[in-house]
Amino acid sequence: MTISLNQTGKRFNYDWIFRGVTFTFRDGERYAILGPNGSGKSTLLQVISGYLHHNEGTVTYSTPEKPIENDAFFRYSAIATPYLELVEEFTLTECLQFHLQFKNFLPGITASKAMQLVGLEKAANKQIRYFSSGMKQRIKLALAIFSDVPVLLLDEPCTNLDMAGIALYRQLIDEYCGHRMLIISSNDEQEYAMCPHRISILDYKK
Numbered sequence: 001m002t003i004s005l006n007q008t009g010k011r012f013n014y015d016w017i018f019r020g021v022t023f024t025f026r027d028g029e030r031y032a033i034l035g036p037n038g039s040g041k042s043t044l045l046q047v048i049s050g051y052l053h054h055n056e057g058t059v060t061y062s063t064p065e066k067p068i069e070n071d072a073f074f075r076y077s078a079i080a081t082p083y084l085e086l087v088e089e090f091t092l093t094e095c096l097q098f099h100l101q102f103k104n105f106l107p108g109i110t111a112s113k114a115m116q117l118v119g120l121e122k123a124a125n126k127q128i129r130y131f132s133s134g135m136k137q138r139i140k141l142a143l144a145i146f147s148d149v150p151v152l153l154l155d156e157p158c159t160n161l162d163m164a165g166i167a168l169y170r171q172l173i174d175e176y177c178g179h180r181m182l183i184i185s186s187n188d189e190q191e192y193a194m195c196p197h198r199i200s201i202l203d204y205k206k
């Protein structure tokens with residue numbers, strides 16, 4: 001999978017958040033999008049994911065075999081972001097089952113194994129509305145990282161996690177990210193230390 005941005009820009013109303021982003025994200029590589037609060041890291045990640053539309057330039061996706069239509073890219077990627085809320089009425093089991101209607105987990109990962117791997121097996125039948133913010137974040141990470149897709153997009157992945165949660169996050173990336181493309185938007189080194197490629201959003205302010 002390759003994701004190519006060419007002179008890509010995004011604005012909200014009259015405010016350009018970034019402009020002139022020309023960059024190619026490649027298969028199996030790990031990237032961090034960096035910048036201060038409010039600089040546009042999450043916005044760029046959402047433009048890459050196709051969740052937000054860009055206002056100028058292009059975003060294109062392709063595999064070695066064929067180009068991927070923009071509105072089909074969601075099948076090839078999974079995103080964990082504070083912007084997307086879990087369905088509060090579901091129990092954890094229902095939440096995972098719902099997700100599995102749209103995306104498979106990696107081979108060998110079942111819903112119950114996923115819960116166990118993020119330390120939430122005892123909460124299987126609890127409604128999401130009663131989960132703590134850190135527990136919700138563990139679910140978001142599980143849904144993204146265990147999805148069997150070639151591209152993982154993580155927005156501030158350690159939000160609300162305690163020390164044990166941060167260690168768990170790093171372990172999940174080590175064990176389950178494999179050779180998939182990983183793009184993390186962050187301003188916290190412990191979230192993106194594993195990403196050798198760094199993109200500063202401040203380079204795209206015009």
Ligand SMILES: Nc1ncnc2c1ncn2[C@@H]1O[C@H](COP(=O)(O)OP(=O)(O)OP(=O)(O)O)[C@@H](O)[C@H]1O
Nearest residue numbers: 012017035036037038039040041042043044185187
């Ligand atoms: N839907 C929206 N409508 C208008 N402005 C928005 C919208 N979403 C984000 N913004 C603005 O875009 C800018 C970039 O926001 P973004 O969340 O991408 O920043 P960030 O770098 O991820 O910040 P943080 O580190 O605080 O998470 C901010 O000024 C924000 O207020």
